[in-house]
Amino acid sequence: MSHGTALPLSPVSPGAGEGTRTHCPYCSLQCGMTLVGRRTTTVQPWAEFPVNEGALCRKGWSATGLLGHRERLTTPLVRDRATGEWSSATWDEALDLVASRIREVQAEHGPDGVAVFGGGGLTNEKAYQLGKFARVALGTSQIDYNGRWCMSSAASASTRAFGVDRGLPFPLADVEHADVVVLVGSNLAETMPPAARHLDRVRENGGQVVVIDPRRTATADRADVVLQPVPGTDLALALGVLHLLVAGGHVDDTYIAERTTGWEAVRDAVAAWWPERVERVTGVAAPELRALADLLASRERVMVLTARGAEQHAQGSDTVLAWIDVALALGMPGKEYAGYGCLTGQGNGQGGREHGQKADQLPGYRMIDDPAARAHVAAVWGVEPDSLPGKGRSAYELLDALGTPAGPRAMLVHGSNIVVSAPRATHVQERLESLDLLVVCDLVMSETAALADVVLPVTQWAEETGTMTNLEGRVILRQQARPVPDGVRSDLDVVAGLAQRLGSPIEFATDPEEVFAELGRASAGGKADYAGITYDRIRDEQGVFWPCPAPDHPGTPRLFADTFATPDGRARFHAVEHRGPAEVVDGDYPVHLTTGRVLAQYQSGAQTRRIGDLPDDGAFAEMHPLLANRLGVADGMPVTVATRRGEMRLPARVTTTIRPDTVFVPFHWLGVNRLVNDALDPASRMPEFKVCAARVVAA
Ligand SMILES: Nc1nc2c(c(=O)[nH]1)N[C@H]1C(S)=C(S)[C@@H](COP(=O)(O)OP(=O)(O)OC[C@H]3O[C@@H](n4cnc5c(=O)[nH]c(N)nc54)[C@H](O)[C@@H]3O)O[C@H]1N2
Ligand SMILES: Nc1nc2c(c(=O)[nH]1)N[C@H]1C(S)=C(S)[C@@H](COP(=O)(O)OP(=O)(O)OC[C@H]3O[C@@H](n4cnc5c(=O)[nH]c(N)nc54)[C@H](O)[C@@H]3O)O[C@H]1N2
Ligand code: SF4
Ligand SMILES: [Mo]
Numbered sequence: 013m014s015h016g017t018a019l020p021l022s023p024v025s026p027g028a029g030e031g032t033r034t035h036c037p038y039c040s041l042q043c044g045m046t047l048v049g050r051r052t053t054t055v056q057p058w059a060e061f062p063v064n065e066g067a068l069c070r071k072g073w074s075a076t077g078l079l080g081h082r083e084r085l086t087t088p089l090v091r092d093r094a095t096g097e098w099s100s101a102t103w104d105e106a107l108d109l110v111a112s113r114i115r116e117v118q119a120e121h122g123p124d125g126v127a128v129f130g131g132g133g134l135t136n137e138k139a140y141q142l143g144k145f146a147r148v149a150l151g152t153s154q155i156d157y158n159g160r161w162c163m164s165s166a167a168s169a170s171t172r173a174f175g176v177d178r179g180l181p182f183p184l185a186d187v188e189h190a191d192v193v194v195l196v197g198s199n200l201a202e203t204m205p206p207a208a209r210h211l212d213r214v215r216e217n218g219g220q221v222v223v224i225d226p227r228r229t230a231t232a233d234r235a236d237v238v239l240q241p242v243p244g245t246d247l248a249l250a251l252g253v254l255h256l257l258v259a260g261g262h263v264d265d266t267y268i269a270e271r272t273t274g275w276e277a278v279r280d281a282v283a284a285w286w287p288e289r290v291e292r293v294t295g296v297a298a299p300e301l302r303a304l305a306d307l308l309a310s311r312e313r314v315m316v317l318t319a320r321g322a323e324q325h326a327q328g329s330d331t332v333l334a335w336i337d338v339a340l341a342l343g344m345p346g347k348e349y350a351g352y353g354c355l356t357g358q359g360n361g362q363g364g365r366e367h368g369q370k371a372d373q374l375p376g377y378r379m380i381d382d383p384a385a386r387a388h389v390a391a392v393w394g395v396e397p398d399s400l401p402g403k404g405r406s407a408y409e410l411l412d413a414l415g416t417p418a419g420p421r422a423m424l425v426h427g428s429n430i431v432v433s434a435p436r437a438t439h440v441q442e443r444l445e446s447l448d449l450l451v452v453c454d455l456v457m458s459e460t461a462a463l464a465d466v467v468l469p470v471t472q473w474a475e476e477t478g479t480m481t482n483l484e485g486r487v488i489l490r491q492q493a494r495p496v497p498d499g500v501r502s503d504l505d506v507v508a509g510l511a512q513r514l515g516s517p518i519e520f521a522t523d524p525e526e527v528f529a530e531l532g533r534a535s536a537g538g539k540a541d542y543a544g545i546t547y548d549r550i551r552d553e554q555g556v557f558w559p560c561p562a563p564d565h566p567g568t569p570r571l572f573a574d575t576f577a578t579p580d581g582r583a584r585f586h587a588v589e590h591r592g593p594a595e596v597v598d599g600d601y602p603v604h605l606t607t608g609r610v611l612a613q614y615q616s617g618a619q620t621r622r623i624g625d626l627p628d629d630g631a632f633a634e635m636h637p638l639l640a641n642r643l644g645v646a647d648g649m650p651v652t653v654a655t656r657r658g659e660m661r662l663p664a665r666v667t668t669t670i671r672p673d674t675v676f677v678p679f680h681w682l683g684v685n686r687l688v689n690d691a692l693d694p695a696s697r698m699p700e701f702k703v704c705a706a707r708v709v710a711a
Contacts, residue, residue, distance in 0.1 A: 033046055033491060034474065034489075035359075036071070038071050038359055038619075038620075039071075039357065039359060040179070040358060041204045041206060041482060042482040042483075042488050043061070043068050044058035044060075044064060045057065053079055053493060054076060055068070055073055055074075061554060063206075063486070064206040065206075069204075069205035069611065070626065071623075073625075074623050074625040074626055077624060078472065079474055079475070084497065085454065085457060086499035087100040087101070087469060088101045088105070088106035088466065091467075103509070107506070107509045107513055111510055113449045114126050114150070114422060114510075114514060117448055121421050123150060123152045125422060126150050126152050126420060126423070126424070127152065127155065128142060128152065128154065128423070129423055129424070130157035130364070130369035130428070131159075131427025131428045132158055132358035132360055132427075133360060133364070134364060135478025135524070136367055136478065136528065137504065137528055137531065138427075138503045139363065139369045140367040140368055140527060140531045141507050142426060142503070143155060143374070144368065145516075147400050148399075148511075148516060148517065149510065149511035150514070152404070155371060156369070156404060156405065156406055156407040157364065157407060157427075158407060160406050160407035160698060161324070161407060163179070163354055164329075164365075165332055166179075166328075168329045168332075169330075169696075172329075173336045173584050173585075174345065174577060174583055176571065178571060179354045179483045180317075181352075181571035183484050183557075186315075186349050188213035188217065189313070190219055190313045191218075191311035193211065193214055193315045194222040194308070194335075195223050195319070196246055196318045197224065197322035198231065198317060198321060199229045199230065199231045199609065200355065201229065201233070201234060202230050203355075203611075211231075220307060221235040222237040222304065222307070224240075225238075225240065225321055226243050226606060227634070227671070228240065237303070237307065241295055242293075242673065243604045243606045244604070245293050246331045246334075247334050247590045249294050249301070250331070250335045251282050251285040251590060252286075252289075252296075252301050253301065254285070254334070254337060254338055255284075255285040255286060255287070257338070257341050257342070263275075263342070263343075266343070268340070268343070271576070273580070273582050273584055273585065274587070275340075277585070278337050278585045281588075295671070308338070308342060312350075313347065314350055315344070316335050316336075316351075316352045317352075318353075318354050319355040320701070320702065321702060322335065323698065324702040325693065326700045327588075327590070328696060328698050329693050329695040330589075331588075334586075335352065337586065339351060345576075346573050356482075359480050359482075360480040361483070362482065362483060363540075366535070366558075367531060367534075367540075371403055371404035374400075376541060380402060381403055383397070385538070388537065388538075395517060395518065409692075411440045412440075412690070414447055415443055415447050416443075421447060422449035425460060425464075426503050426506075428460070429615070429617075431444065432459050432618075432679070432681075433685060434699075435685055435700070435701060436657055437682075438657070439657075439690070441463070444463050445463060450465050451466045452468070453468045453503055455471075455618075455619070456618055456619070459616070468506055469500045470500065470503050471496055471497075475493075475500070476496070477490065477491050479545075479547075479550065485568075486556070486569075487542065487545055487558060488550060504520075504521075504524065504527065507520055528547065532545060536561065539559070540559065541559040541560065541561045542558055543560070544556075544563045544564070544565045546563070557569045593691075593705075595703075601705035602707065604671075604706070605655060605706035606674060607702065608679070612628075613626065630681055631660075631679075631680070631683055633651050633665065634667060634670050634677070635664055635666060635670060635676075636667070636670050636672040636674075637667075639673075639675070643709060643710050645664045647664060649663065649711075650664070651709065651710055653707075653708050654707045655687040655688075655689070655706045655707075660683045662677065675706060675708055679701070
């Protein structure tokens with residue numbers, strides 16, 4: 013079946029009229045929605061879907077704005093490097109051209125001369141096919157994806173501590189039954205608005221919400237306790253909490269003895285983190301820290317949730333490990349309505365890192381250097397295990413190597429707007445421009461597509477079917493609601509068309525349901541086992557939680573009740589040290605620059621900046637009145653923010669809600685990533701998006 017075959021519309025519910033149940037194109041909540049109308053499509057609630065119960069944020073309500081948009085790409089485009097002119101091509105011409113250029117590059121530079129860059133917004137089917145395409149049709153080890161920039165630090169920490177990485181090891185709705193919810197670096201109220209209702213219910217039920225963020229955000233407005241540490245110091249804060257839990261005799265000795273290993277080293281390491289020392293490092297007053305430790309010690313069910321504020325640091329994975337240590341010391345992981353979880357980010361941030369588009373991975377969350385994993389996956393693919401390449405470079409290291417003597421000379425991009433979202437973006441843009449061939453598949457002419465030699469227009473969300481795995485590990489089904497626009501093809505067709513032209517030894521299916529069934533077989537026996545999940549089950553059960561190894565297995569909403577996924581079944585404590593940010597403030601660059609999101613825009617903005625119903629005011633520099641007064645600027649006046657890598661002019665947004673030593677700039681508009689540092693976390697290879705040293709002056 014080809015991409016053009018529309019699937020039958022599935023009725024919403026008896027009496028609800030025509031419509032297709034599907035899910036939002038954006039974040040990892042994957043809110044359920046109903047799309048009505050095949051040509052002019054409107055969004056209606058899908059009230060029964062449990063994750064959002066009919067609620068959507070404004071991005072969800074306006075998501076159909078990009079269907080039939082005038083800037084939508086509908087024909088392959090080829091750019092003449094000499095003149096910069098674009099000309100349209102037929103699909104056969106474009107794919108023939110790309111395949112022949114790939115063959116030239118590989119003839120000269122070997123299989124690793126060609127790289128693939130994927131995205132956490134791609135469906136599981138696409139992520140799976142992309143990984144297989146790279147390893148089998150291209151034979152390259154050089155594949156990675158933007159999820160490295162998203163939650164790789166939490167993934168690496170969870171794998172080390174629990175033996176498995178699933179964002180939340182429990183359904184999101186469990187949050188509201190906790191006694192204390194600690195949000196470390198999450199602005200949930202703006203980044204997953206429908207989820208914020210759970211915080212309100214925690215408080216209605218008598219529980220407390222703690223928010224840790226250098227800014228007093230919309231999420232902090234819904235909290236009982238707000239701590240505003242210096243950016244990049246969450247690790248020291250966690251060590252301070254542990255110190256007080258030990259000193260007060262509040263650790264759960266029975267749990268530690270029965271369910272964990274490694275506690276003694278942590279206990280010894282935190283002895284030196286007395287509150288006054290923590291205060292000097294974090295800026296959080298010692299009494300506030302004591303109050304937090306007392307609160308955590310006094311309640312039955314404590315839930316610690318991290319997001320990018322804590323994770324996007326050169327010590328992000330250690331920071332997450334330290335907060336996991338807090339949860340373990342209190343005896344929480346595996347206990348009902350308690351534990352540790354990471355709030356994933358992109359629509360398929362979870363599934364996107366399970367099925368093989370990560371440099372070190374094969375489907376089912378298997379590791380590519382594990383001989384048994386290679387043998388299993390190779391058998392499903394019908395190739396020899398030895399033919400599969402080994403581990404490749406991580407996302408930033410891959411971009412950094414492009415066009416260098418040892419690096420790839422060509423790259424295919426599916427689902428990322430790299431020049432807006434990568435750190436040290438000026439350098440990354442130079443690397444992209446040095447390639448012999450850049451191919452970008454996108455819906456629109458993104459800033460990255462504009463640099464390409466060939467742009468291939470692909471289907472989006474409502475025009476195709478596929479599964480996504482949301483922040484809870486729930487596999488959901490996005491169903492096609494609209495016909496495929498003329499001239500547009502799915503990423504699955506692109507991959508299949510190129511594989512065939514490259515003389516791939518195996519065929520690539522293009523029907524998503526067929527690909528999903530194969531993915532199930534490839535994942536069977538792995539950590540993220542999808543073998544028992546089918547499209548029909550997802551429809552009937554409102555999603556299925558992995559692992560789900562067999563058709564008669566109910567799926568696994570909650571992990572760790574009896575055992576952890578480590579070889580000995582115990583969770584692991586990790587003694588970690590606070591190193592601080594890679595770049596510290598000094599006389600020349602005295603301010604902490606941090607970056608993040610606003611409610612109305614999504615990621616690089618390629619999609620949301622084109623939606624007329626969403627405000628698009630451009631980037632701004634949020635700063636405290638104390639800083640603004642020192643610079644002599646008032647709200648709305650232009651400032652220049654400079655770092656050792658670049659500078660940017662933008663309006664000041666003056667507010668008392670941010671620390672006076674910190675400036676916040678959203679990254680949805682081209683610019684701030686030219687300033688951001690490219691220091692990487694040693695374990696996860698996550699760039700330090702959340703802190704670098706900056707200077708701000710009136711412009
Ligand atoms: N509106 C909107 N929603 C989105 C997205 C979007 O682009 N727009 N993207 C989706 C994706 S992919 C992701 S990953 C998630 C991200 O979701 P979040 O992690 O909630 O979003 P961010 O704004 O990146 O960062 C959260 C907070 O971290 C704070 N912060 C900065 N530095 C530090 C620090 O050193 N320590 C602590 N504790 N906090 C710090 C920032 O002030 C910010 O309020 O959102 C998803 N949802
Ligand atoms: N300074 C700073 N930088 C950051 C962050 C930060 O907090 N601060 N956060 C980081 C994080 S968490 C993330 S997740 C990244 C995200 O940053 P990006 O990787 O740039 O993510 P998007 O903007 O979602 O880009 C997706 C692109 O793919 C296109 N697209 C959408 N669907 C499809 C599809 O099905 N197929 C194909 N081929 N294309 C599609 C869209 O039009 C868009 O151009 O940014 C990171 N960068
Ligand atoms: S919260 Fe996320 S999934 Fe839900 S409507 Fe908004 S962007 Fe879409
Ligand atoms: Mo993300």
